[in-house]
Structure formats: C-alpha cells, structure tokens
Amino acid sequence: MSRLGIERNTGQVYEGKDAPRYLAVPTPVVSQCRLIESLSDLGNMPRGLDHDPFSWIFREESFDPVSRVRRGRIFQSFGNSGWESVLVDVHPFASSDYGAGRSDGRVPKQLCVYIHCSELLSRPRGGEGMRLAIGDAGSFSMWRVLQTESTVSQDVLVTLRAESAMGILPALDESKIHPENLAQVKQAFERVLNAAYRELPTSVVDQCRNLCVVLVSRWLYQLSGDSGLLCEDLARCIKAIQRQFGQDSRWLLRSTLEVVNSLHPRAKDNERHRYGLREISDEDAALAVHATSFVLREIGWAL
Secondary structure, eight states, rough: OEEEEEEEETTOEEEESSSOOOOOOOOOOOEEEEEEEGGGGGGGGOTTTTTTTTTTTEEEEETTTTEEEEEEEEEESSSSEEEEEEEEOOOTTOOGTTOOOOSEEEEEEEEEEEOOHHHHHHHHGGOOOOTEEEEEEEEEEEEEEEEEEEEEEEHHHHHHHEOOOOOBBBBBBBGGGGGGHHHHHHHHHHHHEEEEEEEESHHHHHHHHHHHHHHHHHHHHHHHGGGGGGOOOOOOOOOOOHHHOOSSSHHHHHHHHHHHHHGGGGGGGGHHHHHHHHOOOHHHHHHHHHHHHHHHHHHOBBB
C-alpha cells in the first residue's frame, strides 16, 4: 500500500510504499476533496489542511480540457494524529534539507500522512456514478466518478468527468438583451449556474424552466412589444411563439421548451402520483440544462 505525505511548512509532497519517504518531483497537484452523498455534504467541505487534515486528498495525474476528464489517485487520512513527524530522505533539490540530515541520510519533517482511499472502495460499485467535490469550502468544482481502479501498489485510481454548467450553458450576449430586461435575465441565468450539478435534480429542472420562461417572454416582448407576455407561464409563451411565427416555424424551439415544461410536473409529488410519472433523475436534470442551452442559442442570445 502506498503513502502520501504533505509537509506542513512548505506544502512539499512525499510518497512511498510503506512510508512517505521520497520527495515527489515535480510537485504534483494535490487538493482536498469530499464525496457528495447528500446535498448537506456541500456545506461541510474541508477548510484547508490546518483546519481539516483528515479530509480525503486527490492527487491529479492527468487532465483533458476538451473531454473534461480528469484522472488521479485518492487518499484518505492515515491514523488519527493529523500532523506527525516522519523521517524522509534528504533530497538534493530541497534546500531546507542541507545540513539537517542525520547520519543515515534522513531528516525529520512534519507531515500529514495519507493512505489509499479504501473508504471509496467500500461504496457501492467503488463509488462509480457518485459525485466528488474537489477543493475546499472557499472554492471547489464538481466531478462525476466514471471509473474506480486499484493499481498494483494498491492505489485507488479514479477517472472523473467535470460536472460544471460552465461550458454547457453558453455565455449571455448582453448586447442582444434590452437593458430593462437584462437584470432579470442575468439573475435567472445565475440561478441555473448555481443549481446545475450542485443541487438536487428537482431544483435544477425548476431553475431551468424559470430561465426558459424569462428568456422567451423577454425575447417575445422585444419582438412584439406585448408587455403582457412578461406575466405568462411557459405553456402560454410556447403558444405565443406559434402565434408570432406561425405553425410551421420555430417548431424545434417550441418542442425543446415543451420538453423542459414537461419535466417540471415530475418534481411535484401529487402530479407525479396523478400521472404515474417516475422521479426526476440526474440525467433528466442534465437534459434540462442542455435544452436551456439550446433555447439560448436558438433565440440568438448566446455568445
């Protein structure tokens, strides 16, 4: 089994099979992380090594920005002592080791020591399909566990996919939006960004439906000057598009809005029971986000 150690004063990373003796060169990217099993876990993100030395650690091995896939090893805290004195090998590239080594070529360092993350392996399917938040309470990103593997050295290697609305929702082209509508559109847009992949699927669908209403009603208002559209729900806005452009025009936009509108009753217990619908899934929420992105591009308000 492998060990990972993070030096308290410098942040240098040490590694080794039985003890973190060897300085990792070049210094790898390491971050605290937390498995998100419920929405409340997002409020309990680690606050840095000094405050939360027992959190999980993600060591990045590779990242593909095109596919938004990230690979790395996950470690959990080893023991209950937090920071501990560990004898590490003197390294010629570490100036702090000069003159401080013992006769056996080692030097004591204060490390936070970690071991392979058996806690992840104990989850169903090794955690595959679950969410992992990487970072700390001040700033973190959300990832989906695609695969979990055990290496020869018993490391826990995971393949992750980014779950961020940025890159899925296009940026707003504010120059296309009338100033009197811009504030409401931006607020609704930000609520989708905040909800996507951070809140429950029902909340994501709700916010996507709200943004679609705000977008389409303001877009039609700018085209027709009918201020009454600003008070309409999504179903009536869909009919207003048909009246504005005709039955045989903008049908793909109307169909996409119908999809978002049809997902909404699944979030309501009574409606779901009445029509025998299944509960909203993560995939349904992702569909709502992609559909909303299509609406933005279709009305010409996306950069």
